[in-house]
Amino acid sequence: MSTAPALEIRNLGRRYGPIAALDGLDLTLDAGRIVALFGENGSGKTTLLKIVAGLLSEYTGEALIHGHAPGPESKAMVSFLPDQSFLPDTVSARTAVSMFGDFFADFDAARAFALIAELGIDAHRTLKTLSKGQREKVQLALAMSRRARIYLLDEPISGVDPAAREVILRTILTQYDPGALVVISTHLIADIEAVADAAVFLRAGRVLFAGDADDLRARHGMSLDRLFRTTYQNPVRS
């Protein structure tokens, strides 16, 4: 097993036309932690996750996943849950499980079926007959049923009711491998604060501050939720 950090980002840059979504971002994250990724809209959270997941090829700088640049090797280690529905409408959860089984060597189909049942979803129903929240739960079950070394969860609890949020968070916490790195991007700080070991605050494509959650709270004398509100009260002009 390599001793490289789970995630090592060096001088990462990505532009959308004249706008810099990531602007020389440096970040190192170790395995075995739950990291909350915070930032206002347009701060670069999703872009960062997309690059690490291998969905964006055009960037400057370096992103290393356990020592590998984004590619087939890194994708075999990263379980990515995007902030949108990525499954075809016409398939059932059962078919989706079969698909994941075909593609990911670390996928545990039995675990996925158990999770889907636990989340109260009929695996035989096609996804188009499910509500948005139910679809998100199916996708979460698929993503968390991989024995991945890194989980990238982009807004996994947005757009669902508070009860569902709790279920989703509980699912994440009970299903991930403790030796893995879990990065959760979200605006719902209060929901995530209690479970995050560390936090990264982004602004204008750079790391504003990052560190252990307890250290950040102690250093700033406030909760992460309060720190977020204080930090992002004045939006940056782009």
Add this chain to the structure above:
Amino acid sequence: MYAALLKHEARLQARPLLSFLGIALAVFAGGLAAMLLRVPLLAEFGNVAAIIVCLLLAVGVPAHLLHRYYTSMYGREGYLTHVIPAKHTALYAAKFTWAAGVWAASLLLTLALAYGIAVAQTITAGGTASDTWAALATALANANQTALALGIAWIAVGLLTYVAQFGWVVTFGMEDRFRSLGLGGPVVVWFVSYLVMQVVTFAAMVLIPVGVTPDFSELVFASFLGELPKAFANEDPSFIPLGWLPVILVALPVYVIWTLHSLKKHTSLR
């Protein structure tokens, strides 16, 4: 992984394609039955309906394949496609194989249906089914065999080239440089590439000094430039230019290599 990707294509597309095929064949069978039974009013309509089914198959299947390529690579399903731990070459190979296979099958089916229409038309005109087969066999036997072989090869290579071109149009058109155009990116790329291909093909026909006599009996190594006035004057040129053949043969690997490069270096999901 290639086999898993191919299975994935089949799993997602078999049902819509078979549904489309089922409806098309039902309409076709109904149309043919109306023709053969000489149902008043409906017989003519049945003939037209059967022809429309053939046209829809010829156009609808590639349109569906193109749409699926876009949605699975650059629509929201792309968020799954591009996190699969497969090399871009395997991803592309699976999609290419599937598209070429399905399109080829649909073309063969279209030909079979067209033959069915011809049989029905022969019978309604007072002939028999074997008359159509005999007419076809005679036409094939009398046809210049070189021209026939060349035509079949051209269709096969042309189909592969179209598959590669459609893939390239979408892949290149969805690169970051065309981001502001949205779906217009592939449309603009297609339009420009179509124009370029027309110009290049015409230039190759004129400038590459190779052709074949109208009876396909011998090759001619001469520039078609001197024959152009005849072509424009609606007169038969003394030979058929073949300069376009290298273009289509070169275009196929160019589209494939360019698409692979674009997939590897410029994938940019929105």
